[in-house]
Amino acid sequence: MDTGSWFVQLDAWQVMALGLVFFGSLYCLGGWGMTALTRSLARRGIGRVLDARALKPDQLRREWRQSLHSVLIFGIGMVVPWGLLQLGWAQLAPSASAGRIALEIAALLVWNDVHFWLNHRLLHTRRLVRFHGDHHRSVVTTPWSTYSFHPIEAIMLGNIILLPMLVHDFYFWSLASVPVLSLLLNVIGHANYDFFPRVSDTHPLAASRRHHLHHARPAGNYGFALAFMDQLMRTRVESAPGPR
Numbered sequence: 001m002d003t004g005s006w007f008v009q010l011d012a013w014q015v016m017a018l019g020l021v022f023f024g025s026l027y028c029l030g031g032w033g034m035t036a037l038t039r040s041l042a043r044r045g046i047g048r049v050l051d052a053r054a055l056k057p058d059q060l061r062r063e064w065r066q067s068l069h070s071v072l073i074f075g076i077g078m079v080v081p082w083g084l085l086q087l088g089w090a091q092l093a094p095s096a097s098a099g100r101i102a103l104e105i106a107a108l109l110v111w112n113d114v115h116f117w118l119n120h121r122l123l124h125t126r127r128l129v130r131f132h133g134d135h136h137r138s139v140v141t142t143p144w145s146t147y148s149f150h151p152i153e154a155i156m157l158g159n160i161i162l163l164p165m166l167v168h169d170f171y172f173w174s175l176a177s178v179p180v181l182s183l184l185l186n187v188i189g190h191a192n193y194d195f196f197p198r199v200s201d202t203h204p205l206a207a208s209r210r211h212h213l214h215h216a217r218p219a220g221n222y223g224f225a226l227a228f229m230d231q232l233m234r235t236r237v238e239s240a241p242g243p244r
């Protein structure tokens with residue numbers, strides 16, 4: 001498989017253009033795909049909608065507008081990891097076995113949850129919460145809420161791969177998988193849909209329920225796709241008992 005040397009050889013303008021197309025396509029595909037999937041599951045009686053209340057007037061338009069800003073930040077921001085490679089501060093592994101790629105992706109996903117919990121917890125402190133209010137304006141979430149942040153939040157969450165790149169020479173495709181998997185998990189988190197109503201709140205398959213609860217009651221459940229950070233840091237919030 002290609003080692004990613006083509007990426008290093010691009011110039012800064014090409015990297016920014018690629019970043020905009022990449023993150024714009026991810027957001028659109030994730031939003032459309034998840035909307036279609038939850039509609040189809042609801043029609044078949046598989047799973048359940050978490051919050052059936054109507055969206056706020058203009059909510060979708062606001063989510064799209066804010067997400068456009070995030071796509072600009074993430075897309076243009078692709079020059080930062082590219083810049084680390086140009087400066088020689090980070091390097092890519094020239095080759096990797098399938099096992100190594102799987103390990104790298106697993107480590108990056110765990111780091112993703114740690115990084116998200118830390119930044120999200122900071123965003124709920126008194127000083128920074130004003131930058132997080134934009135995201136919480138979506139009380140009933142939609143797949144389009146996924147990137148609807150204040151620009152400061154987009155910068156905080158968007159730097160996920162920088163620190164790992166400084167400490168380890170990743171294979172290019174392991175790094176490239178992070179925004180794709182992250183978008184996928186994030187779109188699940190904001191789907192407003194309980195895909196597996198029978199599993200417990202801490203189960204990996206209950207991520208959408210946990211993040212839905214965070215939007216309904218923002219004190220707690222700061223984790224991303226997995227529950228381990230909220231369990232370790234004792235910030236877990238349980239869903240109200242009742243029929244599932």
Ligand SMILES: [Zn+2]
Binds near residue numbers: 135145190211215
């Ligand atoms: Zn959210």
Ligand SMILES: [Zn+2]
Binds near residue numbers: 120124132136214218
């Ligand atoms: Zn929050």
